[in-house]
Amino acid sequence: MSERRLAVGLRVFWYLLLAFLYAPLAVVVFFSFNAINSSARFGGFSLTWYEQLFSNDAIIGALVNTVALALTSSLIAIVIGGMLGYGFYRYRLRRLSWLIWLIYLPMVMPDIIFGIAEMIFFIAIDERLGILAPGLGTMIIAHVTFQVPFVALLVNARLLGLDPQLFEAAQDLYASPWQRARFFLLPVLVPAIVSSFLLALTLSIDDFVISFFTAGPESTTLPIYIWSAIRKGVTPEVNAIATLMIASVFVVAVISLLAQRRPNASSTPNRSASS
Amino acid sequence: MADPAVGGPRTESAIQVHAATKSFERGVRAVDAVDLDVEAGEFFTLLGPSGCGKTTLLRLLAGLEQPDSGRITIGGRVMDGVPPHRRSVNTVFQSYALFPHRNVRRNIGFGLEMQAVAAAQIDARVRRIAELIGIDDLLDREIAQLSGGQRQRVALARAIVNEPDVLLLDEPLSALDADLRGRLQLELKRLQRQLGMTFVFVTHDQEEAMVMSDRMAVLDAGRIAQVGTPDAIYESPAALFVARFMGHQNFVPIHGRDAHGVDTPLGRLEGVFGAGDQLLLRPETIRLDDEAKTTPNRFEAVVEERLYRGGTTEYRLACESVRLLASRANRGQPAHQVGDRIHVGVSPRGTTTLTD
Amino acid sequence: MSGLRRDTRYLLATTAPGVFFIVVFLVLPSAYLVGMAFLSNGSYGLPTGPLTLDAFRELAGFGFLGWSPGNLYTLIRSVWQSLLATAIVIVIAYPAAYTISRQPVRWRAVMLLAVVVPSWTNQVIRSVGWMNIFAPDTVVSELAVRIGLTEAQMGLFPSQFAVIVGLVYNFLPFMVLPLYAAFERLDIEQVEAARDLFASPVAVFRHAVFPQTLPGLMAGTVLVAIPAFGMYVVTELLGGGKATMIGNLVARQFVQASNWPLGAAGAIIMIVVTLVGLKVLRDLGRRVGGDREVLL
Secondary structure (H helix, E strand, O other): OOHHHHHHHHHHHHHHHHHHHHHHHHHHHHHHOEOOOOOOOOOOEOOHHHHHHHHOHHHHHHHHHHHHHHHHHHHHHHHHHHHHHHHHHHOOOOOOHHHHHHHHHHHHOOHHHHHHHHHHHHHHHHHHHOOOOOOHHHHHHHHHHHHHHHHHHHHHHHHHOOOOHHHHHHHHOOOOHHHHHHHHHHHHHHHHHHHHHHHHHHHHHHOOHHHHHHOOOOOOOHHHHHHHHHOOOOOHHHHHHHHHHHHHHHHHHHHHHHHHHHHHHHOOOOOOOOO | OOOOOOOOOOOOEEEEEEEEEEEOHHHOEEEEEEEEEEEOOOEEEEEOOOOOOHHHHHHHHHOOOOOOEEEEEEOOEEOOOOOHHHOOEEEEOOOOOOOOOOEHHHHHOHHHHHOOOOHHHHHHHHHHHHHHHOOHHHOOOEHHHOOHHHHHHHHHHHHHOOOOOEEEEEOOOOOOOHHHHHHHHHHHHHHHHHHOOEEEEEEOOHHHHHHHOOEEEEEEOOEEEEEEOHHHHHHOOOOHHHHHHOOOOOEEEOOEEOOOEEEEOOEEEEOOOOOOOEEEEOHHHOEEHHHHHHOOEEEEEEEEEEEEOOOEEEEEEEEOOEEEEEEEEOOOOOOOOOOOEEEEEEOOOOEEEEOO | OHHHHHHHHHHHHHHHHHHHHHHHHHHHHHHHHHHHOOOEEOHHHOEEOOOOOHHHHHHHOEEOOEEOOHHHHHHHHHHHHHHHHHHHHHHHHHHHHHHHHHOOHHHHHHHHHHHHHHHHOOHHHHHHHHHHHHOOOOHHHHHHHHHOOOOOOOOOOOOHHHHHHHHHHHHHHHHHHHHHHHHHOOOHHHHHHHHHOOOOHHHHHHHHHHHHHHHHHHHHHHHHHHHHHOOOHHHHHHHOOOOOOHHHHHHHHHHOOOOHHHHHHHHHHHHHHHHHHHHHHHHHHHHHHOOOOOOO
């Protein structure tokens, strides 16, 4: 097969792939503007479903819960996970291999098992101790538990990429332990902390299964709402909510693309022959 | 013995190391009962092969490691248990260790910032040192944009701006290519003299050590083999290890001796030679051709290899079953080719004897 | 030395909260779940004493009416569907990763993002999208009826076909990324050497390209096959009852309150398969990729 034909073939393949990847999302967006209540025939452009969304208290409540859950859990996760990642890095010369398995555990556990285990655990505790009844609190705890490993690994990876002599240089330059943390460690870790925060947010908003099993009657999130709604069949209302969620994902995607581009502008190395 | 008090008067020595020992895992002694005195204002080099303990010794001075036993005194102050951030010592690290999240200006000013120096003062001092070292046009650049040589200078500025009692340099030039290295060697030497600051420099390159140092110490497996000026160490090495490390290659065993000379595989050598059973002949002291006539011991040798080095030419010679390396400055003498028989002369002046 | 003890306290202080969370809120609940498998099925499906292995017997198919293979079919179907989906994902991801790696550098980030962004949406939403496409009366379904894939008015979902499509859709990005990373690191000189030594394009791929991408392939398989095995949402939404996997079986025991110990027994199977699968793939990955740690 000639180079040219291969290139053309791959190009066609690529566009087909993109079509495959975006068809479901496009369909959801498309039918959310459907004037009639159908996902098979398009009856004209309309915003009625969006209007209904904003007057639907249940949906607004679910939205608030989703955002609150994501923000709270992510904030807690970057603190706990950041500390864990730092501790793991700082003491990497000791025999801590058991710790890495513990960190991996939430990442490899199937989410259905994770969710069910949390559910029965919280129910048992609620029965015996009267605390941790299923609700936003239990959801936050469950989310933090699966977010922490991601944060820890990201922070650890960033630290591993540092020249170890930097830590010594800071000491050599009169920085006390507190000053080292404030003027060296934290500034260097800021990008890692920001990306792990965004990652944690994404993981939380994307989660359905774990939220479903740890939710209480008042703590429905958008994914749970959608799930209950589509048991009765896909409606344009569901498509409208889904479209809004897809739109927010796209916004994050664009932001991350721009964030990747910007640092490149200023860090072109300026090599001069003599120095 | 009275301890020099903290905050007491500065003594003549900038650094005093007394019986310092440091071991790591499995009892390997990286530094083994080392005694050292470095005078204020001198350019002192620690020289040795990798693993000899020179870097560990430097880290003991910096406070990045604490000695298992022994005592270190810097600027008249005893350094027992004193952490790096409380020592008036600064280090230029081998990998430069510049903070990636700060630009050049804020890297240089880091130490001053940590010492709570006033912002205006920091600004002035940073600018002054940058001019001195020749990087004042780089102050607002990001570290990622700098070349190797530029980074090295920033690392230097960052250390010097704090006006420490002692500046430690851990093989700062080893990552640079030869041409840049040569230039920076001279600049560093000039800078040290200008500042009058005590420099302790670590390297494994004996030529670099000789070019830059006022005095140097050769280390071998955690111990100091010899301390002295570059001339003294090169011309009169105290031990075989030192001689070999300084690049010497002509070792001739001495079988026997009497009042007038010594017996060697080369033959009998007339003259007064030092005690010891190995004779060290420095290549530049072996006389060739006509000059051999000025020496008391003359031989014939066959040229095995000719190494032209521009300013000098080296000849590998086979002389009476002994292999010798001779070197002479190129002043227009006709060159010898491989296979030539030439006259060679050895005089006791300029030789050293060592014991194995 | 007091320094050492201070060090240890520091270590504990930084790692303790994270460890606490994972141990108390994952290890403990999992242990509880595992233990539940050995209890009896009480009223409303809740577990009571005495200890028994009934749950496992039920899982193996031994119910009131004798032995039925339903549960075993579910288990086999889980393995089969996840492997099938993985295979399809590999077939699609290879050319995709290759295509991206051949583009000029400034395009690659965008292209990778384009592949990955759909996976940033919620699983439920992704399945909703396919539900829209595969519903009866849609263009795609009509086409399928025309070809004879399905009967009229039925739509392409719920069905095993829809589930496979959903699985492939969900996990495709997780294979593309590691494969792309492998292609990026490709030693082009090996490829040129193969060409220089008279190898045909197919042989070049087989001997010079494919072996170098194996570590990426292994990493991708870990990220696809194992989560696919434990899938719940896709099978529930797109499969109806027709493509039940073990995740659905387990969930059903808890959600419809029929038999918690049975669910727990199923959960143990899932956990075991997950851990064994990880270990096997990781060792294979090590053996294949030399000493390059790809992901785990």
